[in-house]
Every structure is written in C-alpha cells, then in structure tokens.
Amino acid sequence: MTVETTVLPGRPNVVGNTLTIARRNLLHIRANPEQLVEMTIQPLMFLVLFVYVFGGAIAGSSREYLQFALPGILVQGIAFTPFTTALGLNSDFTKGLIDRFRSLPIARSAVVGGRIAADGVRVVWSALIMTGFGVALGFRFGGGFAGAIGALILVTAFGITMCWPMAFIGVTARTPESVNTWGFMIILPLTFLSSAFVPIETMPGWLEALARVNPITAFIDATRGLMLGGAVATPVLKSIGWLVAITVLFSPLTIARYRNRI
Amino acid sequence: MGVPAIEAEGLVRTFGNVTALDGIDLAVTEGTVFGLLGPNGAGKTTAIRILSTLLKPHAGRATVGGFDVLTQPAEVRRRIGLTGQYAAVDELLSGEENLYMIGRLLGVSSREARSRAGALLDRFDLADAASKLVKTYSGGMRRRLDLAASLVGRPPFLYLDEPTTGLDPRSRLDLWDLIRQLVAEGTTVLLTTQYLDEADRLADDIVVIDHGRVIAAGTPLDLKTRVGGQVLQAHPLDPADLAATEQILHQFAADGDGSHVEGQVVSVTIADRSALGHAVRKLDEAGIAVEDLSLRRPSLDEVFLAITGHTATEELENEQAQEGSNA
Ligand SMILES: Nc1ncnc2c1ncn2[C@@H]1O[C@H](COP(=O)(O)OP(=O)(O)O)[C@@H](O)[C@H]1O
Ligand SMILES: [Mg+2]
Numbered sequence: 001m002t003v004e005t006t007v008l009p010g011r012p013n014v015v016g017n018t019l020t021i022a023r024r025n026l027l028h029i030r031a032n033p034e035q036l037v038e039m040t041i042q043p044l045m046f047l048v049l050f051v052y053v054f055g056g057a058i059a060g061s062s063r064e065y066l067q068f069a070l071p072g073i074l075v076q077g078i079a080f081t082p083f084t085t086a087l088g089l090n091s092d093f094t095k096g097l098i099d100r101f102r103s104l105p106i107a108r109s110a111v112v113g114g115r116i117a118a119d120g121v122r123v124v125w126s127a128l129i130m131t132g133f134g135v136a137l138g139f140r141f142g143g144g145f146a147g148a149i150g151a152l153i154l155v156t157a158f159g160i161t162m163c164w165p166m167a168f169i170g171v172t173a174r175t176p177e178s179v180n181t182w183g184f185m186i187i188l189p190l191t192f193l194s195s196a197f198v199p200i201e202t203m204p205g206w207l208e209a210l211a212r213v214n215p216i217t218a219f220i221d222a223t224r225g226l227m228l229g230g231a232v233a234t235p236v237l238k239s240i241g242w243l244v245a246i247t248v249l250f251s252p253l254t255i256a257r258y259r260n261r262i
Numbered sequence: 263m264g265v266p267a268i269e270a271e272g273l274v275r276t277f278g279n280v281t282a283l284d285g286i287d288l289a290v291t292e293g294t295v296f297g298l299l300g301p302n303g304a305g306k307t308t309a310i311r312i313l314s315t316l317l318k319p320h321a322g323r324a325t326v327g328g329f330d331v332l333t334q335p336a337e338v339r340r341r342i343g344l345t346g347q348y349a350a351v352d353e354l355l356s357g358e359e360n361l362y363m364i365g366r367l368l369g370v371s372s373r374e375a376r377s378r379a380g381a382l383l384d385r386f387d388l389a390d391a392a393s394k395l396v397k398t399y400s401g402g403m404r405r406r407l408d409l410a411a412s413l414v415g416r417p418p419f420l421y422l423d424e425p426t427t428g429l430d431p432r433s434r435l436d437l438w439d440l441i442r443q444l445v446a447e448g449t450t451v452l453l454t455t456q457y458l459d460e461a462d463r464l465a466d467d468i469v470v471i472d473h474g475r476v477i478a479a480g481t482p483l484d485l486k487t488r489v490g491g492q493v494l495q496a497h498p499l500d501p502a503d504l505a506a507t508e509q510i511l512h513q514f515a516a517d518g519d520g521s522h523v524e525g526q527v528v529s530v531t532i533a534d535r536s537a538l539g540h541a542v543r544k545l546d547e548a549g550i551a552v553e554d555l556s557l558r559r560p561s562l563d564e565v566f567l568a569i570t571g572h573t574a575t576e577e578l579e580n581e582q583a584q585e586g587s588n589a
Contacts, residue, residue, distance in 0.1 A: 008340045009368040009415050020366040024355065031354035031395050096350040100411065103314045105339040106367045262277075262317065 014107040021114020025088060026121060035084070039122050043077040043130045050197065051137065058198060063138050070134040071151070071224040072196030075216065077130055078155050079191050081123050082163040085115045086170030086179045093171065093261065102259075109255055112171070116163040123159030127152055142229035151226040154239060158219050161243045162187075164250035171257045195220045215242040265328065267292035267450045268313065268419060272322035275308050275474075282308040284474035285322065290452055290467070295445055297465030297482075298454040305474040306454035307347055310423045313452065314344045326419055343412035347423040349404040350411070353397040357388050357407050360396060364414040375414075382410040386440070402433040409440070420444060422453045426460060438464060462486070470569065478569045494537055495529045496545070497554040504528065507552070510544045531568075532557075 029035045050073055055065030089112065092098045101111050131139075131152075141148050166183060173179045193207065194200070194216040200208050211217055218238040225232035268290035275283040283305045290296040298306050311317040313324055315335035323330065329337040351360050358379050365375025383392045386406040391399060396407065405425065412420065422441070426434045441464060445451055455461050461468045462482040470478040470485070478485060494514060498507045504523060511530045512521045514537035521530040532538075538557055545552060 007416075009370075011369075012336075013369055016369065017367055020363060024352065024359075024363050027359060028354040031397070095353070096346055096348050097352060099311075099314075099316055099346050100344065100350040101367075102316055103339060103342060103344040104364070104367055104415070105336060110367075 009105050012105055012107040012110075014110060014113075017107045017110035018113040018117055021110050022117035022121070023114075025084075025115055025118035028088075039081075039126050040129055043073075043126050044133050046077060047073050047130060047133060047137075054197070066134065066137055066139050067228065068224075069197060070131070070139050071227050072194070072220050074127060074130050074134075074151075074155055075158065075220045075223055076191040076196050077126055078123055078159040079162055079187050079216065081126055081159050082116075082119055082166035083180075083183055084122065085119045085163045086166040086173075086183055087176055088115055089167055089170035089258075090173055090176055090179050094175075098258075098261075108259055112167050112254055112258055116160060116167065119163050120156065120160045123156050124152070127155050127159075141227055143226050143232075144229070147226040147229060150232075151223045154219070154223055154226065154236070157243055158239070161246050164247055164254055168250050168254040168257065171254060171261060190214060190216050195224075215239075215246070218242055266290055268296070268324075268326050268452060270309070270313065270322065270324040273309065273312060273319045273324060274321035275305075275312060275317065275319050281474050283312075283319070286469075286471065286474065286476055288324075288469060290450060292450050293445065293448055294466040295441065295451040295453055295464050297461035297468040298452065298471065299456070299458065299461045299468055300454075300471040301456060303473075304471045306471065307423055308474075309471075310344070310346075310421050310452070310454060313338075314342060314421060315339055340415075341417055341419050343415060343417035343420045345409050345412045345420070345422045345425060347427070349401075349408040351396050351404055351407050354395065356393045356395055357383060357399070357403075357410075358392040360407060360411055361414055364411050368415045370414075378414055382413060386410045387436075402429055405429060405433070405437070409437070413444075418448070418450060420449050420451045422451060424454055424456065427456065434460075458485075492532060492535065492557050493529050494532045494541060495527055495554070495556050495558065496541070496552050497527045499551040499553045501526060503550045506548060507545065507550055510548060510550075511541060513544075514541060527554075 047070070050069055051062050051066045055062035055069070059065035059068055089098075092101075092111070098111065102108075107113075131148075135141075143151070165186075169179055169182045169186075173182060193211050194214050195211065196216070200211040200217065203211060215238075218235050219242070222232055222235035222239045224230070225235060266289035268288065270286060270288040273283050273286045273288075274281070286305070286309060288296070288298070288309070298309060300306050308317065312319050313326060313331060315331050315338050318332065323332070325331070326338045327341050329341070331338050351357075352363070355363065361379035361382055362375045365378050366372065370378065380389075380392075383389045386409065388403060388406060388410070391403060396404065399407065409422070409425065425441070426437055429437065438460075441451060441453070451464075453461075453464060465482060468478075468480065468482055468485055469476055494511060496507050496511060498504055504526065508521050508523055508528045511528050514532050515521055515530045516533040521528055523529075535557065538555075542555065545555070
C-alpha cells in the first residue's frame with residue numbers, strides 16, 4: 001500500500017456498479033431470512049385467504065373465483081414488493097451508508113438502481129411462486145404459453161416500475177415508520193380500488209369511475225387478459241403508457257433527491 | 263512548500279438559521295496530519311462533508327489535490343477516503359463482503375478486490391471475524407472496518423471525522439498507530455477531534471474552530487504555549503477547607519491565571535511541574551487533608567478559556583459523558 005503503486009479508481013461503470021449493489025441487497029436475504037418468508041409465504045397466504053374466504057360469496061365457487069382473482073392477487077402482491085426498495089434506501093440513509101456511497105467515485109444512479117434491480121429478482125420470484133401455487137390449486141391458463149410468458153414479463157415490468165415511486169418515498173422520508181405509512185396509504189387503496197378482486201361494474205358509480213382510471217386496473221386487466229385469454233390490446237397499451245409515465249416522472253425525481261438529501 | 267494538498271477559503275454553510283461554518287480557511291500540507299479541533303457543534307463534520315463533495319458550501323471555495331469540490335467533484339471523489347463520525351458499514355454483510363463490495367464499486371477486478379479485502383482485514387485485526395456478519399461486531403471492530411472500507415481505493419487523501427470518539431483507551435492507541443502508519447506511507451490525513459491530546463499526538467498542524475469560525479491555528483507546540491502548562495487539581499476532604507486550599511494553590515498559578523473552584527475541586531494552571539511537590543508540603547503544613555491532588559493536561563475547555571476567554575459549551579461535557587457510557 002505504498003504511494004508509488006497507487007492507481008486511482010477509474011471512471012464509474014454504471015452497469016457494474018448497479019450489479020454490485022444489487023448483489024449486496026440480495027445477500028441481505030441471508031442475514032434476514034424473514035425476507036424470504038415475506039417474499040414466499042405472504043403472497044401464498046393472500047391467495048388462500050382471498051380465494052377460500054371470499055371466493056364462494058363473490059363468484060359462487062372458490063375454483064371459479066381463483067380463475068378470476070389470481071391475476072389480480074398477483075398484481076397486488078407485486079405492488080407491495082417495492083417496499084424493500086423504499087425501506088432499504090431509507091435505512092441506508094439513516095445508517096450513514098449513503099454518505100459512504102456518495103463519497104465514492106461511482107455512478108450516482110447505481111445505489112437506487114441496484115436496489116431496484118434486486119427487487120426485480122424478488123418480483124420474478126414472487127410471481128413464479130404465486131402462479132405456480134395458483135396452478136396447483138386449480139388455475140388453468142386460457143391464453144396459452146405465450147400469454148403466460150407475456151403476463152410474467154408485464155408483472156415484472158410493473159413491479160420494477162413501482163420501485164421508482166417507492167424509492168422516492170424511501171429517499172424522502174426521515175424514518176422507516178413514515179415510509180410504511182406513506183407506502184401503505186398509497187399502495188393499499190390503489191390495489192383495492194381496482195379490478196383485482198371484483199368486477200368494477202359492481203362498484204357504486206363514483207368508485208367505478210375511480211377504479212377505471214386507476215393504473216393498477218390497467219395492469220390487472222392486461223395480466224388477466226394474457227393469463228385467461230381475451231382482448232388484451234387496449235389494457236396492454238395503457239399499461240405500457242403508465243410504465244413509461246411513472247418511470248419518466250419518478251426516476252429523475254428520485255435520483256435528484258438521492259443526490260441532494262443532506 | 264508548494265500548493266497545499268487540501269485548501270479551503272472562506273467556507274460558509276448555513277442550515278436554516280444555524281450558521282455551521284462562518285468563513286473557514288484551511289491549508290493542509292501533503293503527507294501530513296491536519297487536526298481540526300473543536301467542541302461539539304463547532305462545524306467539523308460540515309467542513310468534512312464539504313471537502314467530501316457531500317455538501318455544497320454557500321460561499322467560499324475548496325480544492326483537494328488541486329481539484330475543485332464544486333466543479334470537479336468526480337475527480338475529488340477518486341482521491342478521497344471518508345471515515346465518517348458514525349461507522350458507515352453494512353451490518354447485514356460480513357466484514358469481508360463489505361470490503362469486497364467497495365473494491366468492486368471502485369472498478370477493481372474480483373480477484374484483486376478479494377486480495378485487498380483480505381490484506382485490510384489482516385491489517386486491522388479483523389481476519390478472525392472476516393466472514394461474520396457486521397451486526398455481531400463490537401463498536402471498536404466496526405470503527406476499524408469503517409476505516410478499512412475507506413482505504414480499499416488506496417486514496418491519497420483520508421478524512422477521519424472523530425475517529426476515536428467512543429473508543430476505549432486501548433483501541434484509541436491502536437487507531438493512532440494505524441493513522442501514523444498511513445501517513446508514513448504518504449497519505450495526507452485530515453482529522454477532526456474534540457480531544458486536545460489527540461490533536462497533540464497526531465497532528466502536524468491544528469486549527470481550532472468554534473461556532474464555525476477559526477479561533478486559533480498553528481502547530482501543537484504553538485497552541486500549548488498559548489494555553490500554558492498543566493493543571494493542578496486539589497479536592498480537600500473537608501469542604502470547610504475549600505477556601506484555604508484555594509489560597510494555597512493560587513500561589514502556584516501561572517502568570518495572568520487565577521485559580522478556580524468547581525464543586526469541591528480547586529484547579530489552577532501552573533507554570534512548572536515542581537508546583538505539585540510544593541503544594542503537597544504547603545497543604546500538609548496548613549493541616550489540610552486532601553482526597554485527591556493531581557496534575558493533568560489542559561482540557562479542551564481550558565484551551566478555549568486561554569484562547570477565547572470563555573469555556574466551550576456545557577453540551578460538550580454532556581455529550582462526552584453520553585458517548586463514554588455508550589462505549
Ligand atoms: N443537516 C443539518 N441540518 C441542520 N443543522 C445542521 C445539520 N448539520 C449540522 N447542523 C448544525 O450545524 C452546526 C455544526 O454541526 P457539525 O458540523 O455537525 O458540528 P461538529 O461536527 O463540529 O459537531 C450544529 O449547530 C449543527 O446542529
Ligand atoms: Mg461532527
């Protein structure tokens with residue numbers, strides 16, 4: 001470690017930096033196995049509770065309700081995955097790690113990007129577990145293999161996109177409690193006020209109007225169409241529009257907040 | 263002497279209506295240790311954060327290795343290592359994984375990152391705990407890992423923000439040794455501290471700041487000369503003897519200094535060490551029994567008293583008491 005042999009670090013490598021941070025965040029699962037439980041058991045619990053508690057009343061039978069509800073429950077479950085991004089970034093700030101990262105010659109987007117990339121892996125994991133379990137309970141794809149793959153790609157893109165607004169909450173909030181409060185206040189009503197659990201036509205007129213413009217409804221309708229077979233062009237296009245809009249709005253806001261937070 | 267390795271001119275930074283830095287000038291010579299000394303809230307961390315590009319100054323300019331912190335922050339970051347006031351390590355990774363991650367972030371190959379991590383863990387006496395999660399580490403181990411993390415990139419400039427606050431005396435001495443080694447290898451160190459003796463032992467140059475302003479600057483010797491000698495303290499067994507004790511000690515006060523009483527303790531800054539022996543005899547002759555009679559180095563408060571005429575804030579003592587009990 002002598003001065004002559006010192007070579008200064010080179011220019012930041014965005015992809016390499018992002019992957020290093022993503023790896024770090026996935027390694028956290030080993031120290032916190034509850035995360036794995038949260039990613040695996042929780043979605044299954046939701047699936048079982050909704051299908052068997054409400055199924056009979058809503059759709060006449062659990063089996064029929066499973067066909068209707070699985071895509072909705074899938075999207076709902078995935079909408080909650082980005083809490084890890086929000087809480088993780090928040091804790092990196094409060095523990096001083098962000099100061100270390102910001103003092104290193106690395107890409108400024110890597111810390112947020114790495115979090116989101118790690119959550120992308122979690123999203124795929126949760127989606128596969130929930131879908132697999134749904135199939136075991138009797139769910140049948142009506143849209144064929146292409147539809148199933150299309151649905152997986154769509155929900156993964158949805159999960160990654162939802163990381164941006166959640167990351168914004170994570171870098172803005174001062175405490176983990178306030179991350180949870182804001183996160184739930186936004187995500188919970190959005191997922192319920194949608195076509196996830198009941199057809200929106202059954203809602204009172206004003207709620208129906210809200211549910212119709214809710215972006216989550218577009219994702220659920222598209223996922224449902226892809227998984228069951230049916231018209232998908234409109235909801236898929238709407239979903240892509242939302243993906244672009246949310247990313248374009250929240251990614252620069254989040255990165256700016258990350259850079260400038262004192 | 264050429265251009266200073268780290269240079270700041272007229273740094274100003276406010277937070278709301280608090281002025282954390284009120285026009286600070288610093289000039290750090292390459293390959294030396296520069297001590298930024300001041301009580302809690304003086305603005306030390308704010309200065310370090312500006313020099314690390316984490317915070318923008320509201321006025322003034324600063325360069326590190328000739329690169330401007332405002333206009334060339336990426337160049338500055340390539341050359342600095344920062345060990346903040348609180349250990350910034352990932353508790354959910356092992357010590358080895360923490361250092362490996364930093365190496366990879368700095369663009370070092372996987373094999374090289376492992377070898378640097380291993381060498382640093384050995385050097386900082388963490389090899390046995392290398393694969394344990396950092397959340398199981400003691401405070402001293404975290405501090406060492408934090409310092410190791412700031413060295414992975416082999417930075418020519420190292421910032422240490424209160425590196426020994428809260429450490430036990432032994433870990434403190436070990437850390438001082440490590441800092442001296444790094445300087446011997448050519449690193450330029452900017453160190454903040456609340457402890458006069460730490461700045462005295464380590465720093466080649468010291469700047470004392472208070473309320474965001476420089477109140478004194480010079481070598482440790484310059485400062486000690488200004489502060490005067492050591493402090494003689496006596497605690498009479500019988501509180502009734504307090505006034506008599508003060509009268510006796512007063513005779514040994516250095517020029518221009520008086521004795522003062524705090525609680526049951528009389529203290530006086532003395533001109534030379536022989537005062538201790540004389541004081542023992544005089545107290546004995548007067549029939550005053552003392553519970554404690556001792557010589558000690560001037561505290562930061564006394565440095566302040568000597569320089570500014572007022573002591574550093576009471577909060578400092580509270581803070582240190584708290585940190586002491588957390589350690
Ligand atoms: N992020 C911040 N927001 C508000 N006030 C701050 C912030 N950082 C520092 N300060 C204030 O600036 C002053 C100097 O703080 P600091 O630089 O941390 O001092 P030191 O490190 O010497 O203890 C203090 O009064 C502190 O309360
Ligand atoms: Mg500080």
